[in-house]
Amino acid sequence: MIVAGVSTAIAQDEDNPWAIEIGTNAVDFYPTGADFNPNAVGGVDPGFSVDPNAPYLGDMFDDFFNVEDHWNTASVISRIRVGRYLGSGFALGLAGSFNQIDKVGDYKTNDLSYFGLDLDVRWSFLHGWFDPYLLVGGGYTWIDEEGNGTLNGGLGMNFWFNDFIGANVQTMYKHSFDEDAMLPHWQHALGVTFKFGGKDTDGDGIYDKYDACPDVAGIEAFNGCPDTDGDGIQDSEDACPMEAGLASLNGCPDRDGDGVADKDDLCPDVAGLASLNGCPDADGDGVADKDDNCPNVAGPAENSGCPWPDTDGDGVLDKDDQCPNIAGPAENNGCPIVTEEVQKQITDLARAIYFNTGKYTFTDETKVRLEQLTEILANYKTLNFRVEGHTDSTGSAKINDKLSQERADAVRNYLIENGFPAAQLRAVGYGSSNPIGDNKTSKGRQANRRVDIFQDRD
16 A cells, blocks of 8 residues: 655654654555455455456566556545654554555456555664654455455655654555455555654744753754853853853953953953953053052052152151151151261250259240250151250259259250150259269359250160
């Protein structure tokens, strides 16, 4: 029997487990080697004389392709088969066909109706656009009102145009065990096969079993997952799924081409450095130009990208200079050091401070020396100084101690009033305990009545 027609899937698979074949069929009794009794064809008397000895049928496969003389054909659509894939290349199917019999080999009959219902198992042994198969099965066939069971076997092939549609050609031998009731015969088929039944929830053409994103329409290149921005990077791996970008930046764009993704780039329209989140640094000081108060002059971040000033020019930056307005060496934190020469100037001026006799008030000529002393000490306001008051041995020790303290306090107060830090200046009265001259002579006593100022290192 030949079926010619349209079918949906002859060799189904796990993706499309169901198949429908639609086509036409042809029935040929001739090449079967059967014993033929013309009077028993379909159990109906043909109504005219026949020669029982005539060789109406040939041996098996004789004149197999004699379409014109031996094949019985019906309308274009005369066979339908529904099949279900079982696995490992096997499929189970049920086919129904009808035909009009007017030839039993070389014997011409009255038009007899032919109906067949056949169950088959197919085994496809190649898979691809060319898909051959073997089949076995059984069925029941009626010619007019007479029918009989048959054992069937055959082969066929599908030619797949795509995953869903293919052309089918098949030939099947139907053997009857009661040749008086039904002659064995060949049934050929030609048709079209439609495969279906695969589940594709998101409708992207990729079955759920293969679809890594079964609920979201995607593309085959990404196993059914989407690439919304079309940049060749699937959304699940795309850090910027709504904007086309670069693979090197996980799918994110980089407008200024500096290698920093726009989403991470604080200066997306100006090429910059990755270390500065995509912003430029014209002076190379490590401070982004947008945050640099001196973008063309290198400076530390702590000073907003500007160089630290050195107001007194002593080589010690103001931030480290304890005396930013007075030059001094780095070893003294930018503050001046009282050298021997300076100390001598201080001592000479201090010892030239005179008081009214027996008092702690200054004489008029003393004010000039106090002013000079103030100017010198103004350069050393970060240092601690000690003002010492001394007397000669004339008078009682109690009076001398008190007077020396009052005179030392008078000098301290003057210096504080003229700008020297009070916390860095103390006054000590020693009375007559530290003489530098002989108290037995007037010259010695005059030398002992003095004020000394020294750097206080205690």
